[in-house]
Amino acid sequence: DTGVSQDPRHKITKRGQNVTFRCDPISEHNRLYWYRQTLGQGPEFLTYFQNEAQLEKSRLLSDRFSAERPKGSFSTLEIQRTEQGDSAMYLCASSQISGTEQETQYFGPGTRLLVL
Amino acid sequence: DAKTTQPTSMDCAEGRAANLPCNHSTISGNEYVYWYRQIHSQGPQYIIHGLKNNETNEMASLIITEDRKSSTLILPHATLRDTAVYYCIVRVWNNFNKFYFGSGTKLNVKP
Numbered sequence: 001d002t003g004v005s006q007d008p009r010h011k012i013t014k015r016g017q018n019v020t021f022r023c024d025p026i027s028e029h030n031r032l033y034w035y036r037q038t039l040g041q042g043p044e045f046l047t048y049f050q051n052e053a054q055l056e057k058s059r060l061l062s063d064r065f066s067a068e069r070p071k072g073s074f075s076t077l078e079i080q081r082t083e084q085g086d087s088a089m090y091l092c093a094s095s096q097i098s099g100t101e102q103e104t105q106y107f108g109p110g111t112r113l114l115v116l
Numbered sequence: 117d118a119k120t121t122q123p124t125s126m127d128c129a130e131g132r133a134a135n136l137p138c139n140h141s142t143i144s145g146n147e148y149v150y151w152y153r154q155i156h157s158q159g160p161q162y163i164i165h166g167l168k169n170n171e172t173n174e175m176a177s178l179i180i181t182e183d184r185k186s187s188t189l190i191l192p193h194a195t196l197r198d199t200a201v202y203y204c205i206v207r208v209w210n211n212f213n214k215f216y217f218g219s220g221t222k223l224n225v226k227p
Contacts, residue, residue, distance in 0.1 A: 042217025107159035
């Protein structure tokens with residue numbers, strides 16, 4: 001399977017704990033995005049990387065959230081001191097920017113987080 | 117990015133064409149229309165996109181009105197597996213690189 005993969009698929013944690021999610025993009029895709037989706041809503045943008053550089057962060061991304069893409073390949077999203085309001089599906093997407101082609105984002109299956 | 121308006125839900129009989137409308141009256145000249153769908157508990161799946169010409173691929177057809185203020189996604193022969201939430205998104209290529217999904221249309225394909 002050469003699509004976007006995410007790990008873990010499900011995570012249950014207690015309030016106050018730290019969690020880390022991983023995303024492996026499609027090989028050679030230079031852009032990687034993180035989104036958050038709550039029940040009944042569409043995905044909301046959190047942040048994105050072009051290669052290893054984090055170029056934009058949403059206001060949704062509080063100080064407790066941090067994302068990295070150290071070598072321009074996989075990415076991690078860490079949430080510190082989790083709160084019940086962090087319960088959501090966290091989605092990763094990747095794309096390839098080249099020339100004037102349209103950018104299509106391809107999404108992974110998501111990580112569903114439940115904070116108790 | 118221009119915002120979109122979609123009906124909350126639609127029903128379609130299996131085997132019939134599903135026509136999903138989207139209004140994007142504030143679309144700008146360089147904003148593309150993208151369609152994604154999300155089957156329950158899965159990540160969004162890309163379907164099709166276009167600028168001003170109608171587009172067709174193996175999954176669907178996209179019809180964009182001449183003034184570009186609205187579009188319709190057509191699934192020619194809907195199956196039960198097409199039951200999903202369908203999102204219409206408009207965005208400027210290579211500007212704001214995030215997609216604004218909205219709440220989408222829940223398509224229920226019924227036997």
